[in-house]
Amino acid sequence: MELHGSQGFKPGKRIVVDPVTRIEGHMRVEVNVDSNNVIRNAVSSGTMWRGIEIILNGRDPRDAWAFTERICGVCTGTHALTSVRAVENALSIAIPENANSIRNIMQLCLQVHDHLVHFYHLHALDWVDVMSALKADPKATSALAQSISSWPLSSPGYFKDLQIRLTKFVESGQLGPFKSGYWGHAAYKLPPEANLMAVAHYLEALDFQKDIVKIHAIYGGKNPHPNWLVGGVSCAINVDGTGAVGAINMERLNLVSSVIDRCIEFTEKVYLPDIVTIGSFYKNWLYGGGLSGKNVMAYGDIPENANDYSAKNLKLPRGVIINGNLNEVLPLDHADPEQIQEFVSHSWYKYDDESKGRHPWDGITEPNYLLGPNAKGTKTDIKELDEGGKYSWIKAPRWRGNAVEVGPLARYIVGCAQNKPEFKEPTEKLLKTLGLPATALFSTLGRTAARALECEWAANQMRYFQDKLVARIKAGDSSTANIDKWEPESWPKEARGYGFTEAPRGALAHWIKIKEMKIDNYQCVVPTTWNGSPRDPKGNIGAFEAALMDTPMAAPEQPLEILRTIHSFDPCLACSTHVMSPDGQEMAAVRVR
């Protein structure tokens, strides 16, 4: 982190945060603050470069999922699902109902796992001061924990024991995951007891997340890197089989069921109460809303019935809200060349006409690494970016020319605007508990809360689809795949399609063109491309940049507030981009997962 003077684009001190720690992948944020240390200009840049399209050209479309699964270590399954949906869409392949249920369970499982891990492992430490937990009184902590939840791990002895372990861990000098924190920062508001409770739940979540992924191991055949299949799912169902490895039998189904029950219990008794507790101490810190109060977009996901991706069949909401008009949710179409377009006027790529955007089916990815005239430093060692020129490896996707925010908060806003009770009621209940108005939702805290609400929703939906699956199996339906069009000879000469999902961190879509049985063009527009996008030709700023605006900083040299807001998006840049460092220096600072 460095402090720079203004470079002239906007007044005030320039602060460079590079890299933003504790998040997936590598990104850089530069802000200008005024004399009161309030952020007046924000610039977010992904310093990596996306190139899956280059890798996939000429390959077998049925293998695309295996490649996209490798883009990122966190979103593995959701990329694979999006990919098989894109191929199925292009080749008009219908999948069986059981495959739909199993895919939904796997997607929801990823949702629950990612939300839990993101909150406890990455984001909670922006709100929770671990070092302060060492000063907590275990008895008072126990009283606090028991007052908010019936979760059994709440005795004074439990917290005392944990505090001793934590002290030893800290004294060993091996801080590990707690290394990069700004402990003692004025922006931390929780009392020591709440901090200790949160740290306890941090460890419990770390332990519990190991069990959640068992669902992927069962339905995906293995974990990490579960198996997927164009036309269905790769696992076979054989409830009469005994002891066979690979096929899903009753024992496996029961194991999944018990993990689901524990997910529901953990989110209801630990995650949500923690959000309420943390929220109650940060009620006055309602910054970071950014685009959420204006433009949000959700693709929708979790089809109730197989093969129907229309808004009414999707359990997660679908639609776009523009200019804060919550009374109108606009329909969206992935195939319409006028709707989703990617711009590169401020990105390090080349188009013939950069004032226009390109629909992903016609997308091109041609690097063009140029710094703007006001940039400081050199190409290999940038001190300050020039947001007037090209400044990011992330393209700028827009919906009908509008920058939008995607993610759990966007999904909840769309769901509430559509008056869907399963989204509206829990949201209103949470706001009422905290005594906050509906507009408080449009904030960093709102983003964090929506993620927790969605986690609970997803855990309960897993239960729904698991029951549905078991009921169908009991009725004698064990079909999990449709292989009618498995052989490429049965495909048309040319085809194109798209697949979309709601990844934990937002709307994700892949566009594919197939020619002569091979991939002709493949484009992924990932959630962090939407949220972390740079400016477009019209000067619209992206969701990260918008969310940082007008946030006061307690101590600019310790940019906790910036981390807090950026983290609340659950960014995944390794996912959207790729290391591009001419001299190898930056590479060492990149975290790849």
Next chain:
Amino acid sequence: MMDAGSRPAESELASAAIALDAAGEQAAARPTIYVYEAPVRTCHWVNALSILVLMVSGYLIGTPPPMVAASGNFVIGYIRFAHFAAAQVLAVFFLVRILWALFGNHHSRQIFYIPVHRKQFWKDVLHEIRWYAFLEREPKIYVDHNPLAQTAIFTGFTLLVPFMIVTGFALFSEGAGIDSWQHELFGWVFALWPNSHDVHTWHRLGMWALTIFLMVHIYAAVREDIMSPQSIISSMISGVRQCRDNRRRGAAPICSKPRRVLLLGIGNILWADEGFGVRAVEEFHHRYAVPAEVTILDGGTQGLQLVNYLQESHRLIVFDAIDYGLEPGELKLVRDEEVPRFTGVRKMSLHHTGFQEVISACCLLGHCPKHLVLIGCQPLALDDWGGPLTPAVRNQIGPAVELARFILVEWGVQVTPRITPLRKSEWLLANGIDHLHYEMRART
């Protein structure tokens, strides 16, 4: 990853790590050890039955139920008969058991001594106490009785039963008469306690002690049958101890070799030399077969999802692309404490933060592999998206695999070269992302 395999097809006896039958189903091996020989089992159950009869009848003799007095009612007589008969059966079978300890296998001798002089024994006793008190997460594996059980059986059975036999026969001799063989053999007891009522009291106290032992014994047997990784109750019927480890699907049984090893490759195969770790573990799998206690894992760029695998492992080998500022293609082997120390000082791997967090998460949760080996290779190109490994790095895959084999052999793991190539279904990476297909198309 590789599952615990056991029924290799005939042609692949030497090499198959995953054995599938014609239907593609896989049998899980559960190693068994013959522990309790027939005389031991017979003695166990006969003695158990006798003790049960003795306890009930003895209790009733000492505390007779209220009954209509006098003639025609011989209930106490029957109870006494049962007591004496069972006592003689117990005495005989206890002797048989002692004799068998002289002739049987070494397991049959275990209940007759406590190795008081062995420090490790007492450490293990402590561990077992903690395990029974739910203070330990992982049980230790014993083919025999565990040390705590050994101590309990030694005191509660081997010492207590002779005491009961001696005092019982002494009491019996009062009725049998001074010229009976019982008095001849056990009359000396009255030299210790001249008042025969004292002998009665001690005999009865012994019964209560046996009752406590019995309760603990049955609780522990049932509990361990459920919670420990070996069979308990069925072993006393079949004589065979079965090792099962159901904690993770596909996990190898851990009885015969409790030291689990994880061979892990990490990195992103899409980023040229970044894929070194995954390609190395893939190549190892193609070259060598390893026993079931070794897990071969393509970790990709996974973070916390690897925590399970690390926690279950006692020893860990990681292949990874590292940045030590070496010449591209240079191999570096780092061991144990050096691994975390280096990560703290210098960013040595592109995802060292991710992997270091996995390690520190394991430490936080209290289970980290005891032995760590990192086999790293300095990359040349990382920004060649979708490109092949550079020749300098590709040439190091072979040496890295051999290094890993060397370490495994050092750890006592049997590493067998594969004679027949792996079938496609056994590959670590498939669907066009195996090394050969990935690079073949990358070059076109």
